[in-house]
Amino acid sequence: EVQLQESGPGLVKPSQSLSLTCSVTGYSITSNYWGWIRKFPGNKMEWMGYISYSGSTSYNPSLKSRISITRDTSKNQFFLQLNSVTTEDTATYYCARYPNNYYWYFDFWGPGTMVTVSS
Amino acid sequence: DTVLTQSPALAVSLGQRVTISCRASKSVSTYMHWYQQKSGQQPKLLIYSASNLESGVPSRFSGSGSGTDFTLTIDPVEADDIANYYCQQSNELYTFGAGTKLELK
Numbered sequence: 001e002v003q004l005q006e007s008g009p010g011l012v013k014p015s016q017s018l019s020l021t022c023s024v025t026g027y028s029i030t031s032n033y034w035g036w037i038r039k040f041p042g043n044k045m046e047w048m049g050y051i052s053y054s055g056s057t058s059y060n061p062s063l064k065s066r067i068s069i070t071r072d073t074s075k076n077q078f079f080l081q082l083n084s085v086t087t088e089d090t091a092t093y094y095c096a097r098y099p100n101n102y103y104w105y106f107d108f109w110g111p112g113t114m115v116t117v118s119s
Numbered sequence: 120d121t122v123l124t125q126s127p128a129l130a131v132s133l134g135q136r137v138t139i140s141c142r143a144s145k146s147v148s149t150y151m152h153w154y155q156q157k158s159g160q161q162p163k164l165l166i167y168s169a170s171n172l173e174s175g176v177p178s179r180f181s182g183s184g185s186g187t188d189f190t191l192t193i194d195p196v197e198a199d200d201i202a203n204y205y206c207q208q209s210n211e212l213y214t215f216g217a218g219t220k221l222e223l224k
Contacts, residue, residue, distance in 0.1 A: 035213075043203065043217060043218050044215075044217060045205060045207075045215035045218075046215070047212065047213035047214065047215070060212065061212075094161060094162075103150060103152070103167055104150070104209035104213060105164060105167045105168075105207060105209060106152075106154075106162070106164065106207075107164050107167075107173065109161035109162055109163075110161060111160070111161050112161055
């Protein structure tokens with residue numbers, strides 16, 4: 001079965017970069033599309049971006065100047081980097097899989113990792 | 120952005136039928152999907168493309184709608200269904216509703 005697991009620092013200082021890893025087992029990231037989604041305190045959810053099976057990316061325009069999604073196919077991992085973070089970036093971060101490139105929903109999710117931005 | 124509006128909370132009795140609504144600020148055709156999220160867990164896909172039941176999801180869940188108005192129905196409600204429910208559209212990028220908290224009366 002497809003499994004995703006987020007990892008990374010739980011605390012980041014303002015103005016620094018947030019870096020997270022999504023490790024995928026049971027499925028190759030060279031197939032399908034893979035996304036990052038975050039859920040803020042208060043439950044608002046925001047799509048951040050995705051990386052495709054070929055390595056192409058798409059980002060939420062609201063984050064476009066600060067976000068980068070990359071991958072390491074040899075480790076079957078993909079990564080999120082968010083620069084110049086503020087307290088507004090405090091959230092639970094999820095990685096997830098798109099099952100196809102037609103309807104664009106998420107069928108497998110990681111358990112999430114909480115990131116707090118604070119000095 | 121396409122804004123999705125959900126009722127914040129619904130109170131239900133076990134065994135009843137409940138409908139959870141999601142209204143889009145512009146038409147999303149049938150590019151609407153529903154998730155269940157329990158406290159401390161990741162979202163779980165229930166319905167994709169407005170009305171398609173995800174594999175392994177109980178048949179008491181169903182979805183309907185097109186354009187701007189969508190509903191998720193649970194019939195009958197079981198104790199395990201007490202959770203938050205989110206809609207998500209994929210017609211124009213991807214946005215989520217704020218969620219509906221299903222509570223017991």
